[in-house]
Amino acid sequence: AQSVTQLGSHVSVSEGALVLLRCNYSSSVPPYLFWYVQYPNQGLQLLLKYTTGATLVKGINGFEAEFKKSETSFHLTKPSAHMSDAAEYFCAVSDYFNKFYFGSGTKLNVKP
Amino acid sequence: KAGVTQTPRYLIKTRGQQVTLSCSPISGHRSVSWYQQTPGQGLQFLFEYFSETQRNKGNFPGRFSGRQFSNSRSEMNVSTLELGDSALYLCASSFERGDTEAFFGQGTRLTVV
Numbered sequence: 001a002q003s004v005t006q007l008g009s010h011v012s013v014s015e016g017a018l019v020l021l022r023c024n025y026s027s028s029v030p031p032y033l034f035w036y037v038q039y040p041n042q043g044l045q046l047l048l049k050y051t052t053g054a055t056l057v058k059g060i061n062g063f064e065a066e067f068k069k070s071e072t073s074f075h076l077t078k079p080s081a082h083m084s085d086a087a088e089y090f091c092a093v094s095d096y097f098n099k100f101y102f103g104s105g106t107k108l109n110v111k112p
Numbered sequence: 113k114a115g116v117t118q119t120p121r122y123l124i125k126t127r128g129q130q131v132t133l134s135c136s137p138i139s140g141h142r143s144v145s146w147y148q149q150t151p152g153q154g155l156q157f158l159f160e161y162f163s164e165t166q167r168n169k170g171n172f173p174g175r176f177s178g179r180q181f182s183n184s185r186s187e188m189n190v191s192t193l194e195l196g197d198s199a200l201y202l203c204a205s206s207f208e209r210g211d212t213e214a215f216f217g218q219g220t221r222l223t224v225v
């Protein structure tokens with residue numbers, strides 16, 4: 001069975017600081033991993049995904065994530081936070097039939 | 113290329129009523145999934161349809177049902193609404209395989225009073 005754990009329901013960083021959002025997964029099969037972002041009253045927008053191949057995945061808006069099988073982790077990072085990055089971020093793992101298992105989300109606050 | 117369209121965006125219903133939500137997937141996508149998002153339970157999978165067949169179902173009561181039409185558009189129905197059904201309902205469309213991302217609509221905000 002698949003599951004996702006996101007450590008930290010709220011993360012606060014200063015503008016220009018490193019963003020690190022943590023995600024650990026559990027999967028009985030090779031995982032497909034995703035990070036989505038959600039702005040208030042909006043749907044989910046894909047930031048990046050890992051399926052196969054290179055373990056360091058680059059996404060939109062300067063975000064990237066590294067798949068570490070030995071640690072069952074897929075942490076999201078961005079070198080320098082911007083005010084517009086303030087949103088809720090969801091890590092997810094999917095199975096073959098497009099069933100996504102989402103983490104509980106991490107709200108990112110960016111302080112000026 | 114048009115994105116996933118969900119209608120209506122907002123809905124207010126009374127307990128005991130039923131409601132139908134609609135989702136039009138991205139052109140060419142044949143898989144449509146539905147999710148319920150609440151502050152307490154987060155994002156929970158409701159069901160997934162592919163080529164008019166339900167392939168996957170989450171742990172929701174039978175009051176929650178769905179269907180998919182030949183043009184891949186999907187509807188979900190909730191009967192005998194309860195206060196706890198108040199949520200943001202998100203629809204996602206994708207190709208068949210799970211290694212491609214799901215594209216989400218903006219959701220329907222359902223409020224049950």
